[in-house]
Amino acid sequence: MSNTTELDGAPAFRLASALVVFFSGAAITTEQADPVTNCGDTTTQSAMDQCAAAKQSAADQALNKQYKSLAASLDAGGKQRLRDAEKAWITFRDKECLSRLGPRSDGGSIWPMS
Structure with a gap:
């Protein structure tokens, strides 16, 4: 007895699976496909984070x-x-950001943006 279903390996099942993957990928918007070139046009938090x-x-x-x-x-x-100067600058940068923005735990969805 086989552990596979009757549809495994069937050409129609493979074709249907390939079409689902193809059309779901085709539905990606320009913003999602390349958010960096469209930074000014971003409308989602994910795209802003990627940018x-x-x-x-x-x-x-x-x-x-x-x-x-x-x-x-x-x-x-x-x-x-x-x-030594680089280490001191990194320490300053981190403390300056903390003084201006507060701890990350106080932030909202904007925090993922670097």
Whole structure:
């Protein structure tokens, strides 16, 4: 006795499954498909979150590129001072955000946005 149903492997079942997947994917709006290029047109929290995350990622990559370029031009002492300054800046950034926005637990749906 087989553990599969009669429809498993049937061409009609496979076709129907493929059509459901295809048409559900075709129903995705432009905003959902590429929220980054339509950031000004976002209407859902999910799209705003995706847009903010993409922008944060791009800014992080640019910052890392500049950091590596600067670090490459420094001697060992300069690199250590740069690392120390970066750590101090991160601490400042986090405390500044906390002072302006309050703890994350006090926020609403906007908090997922980076």
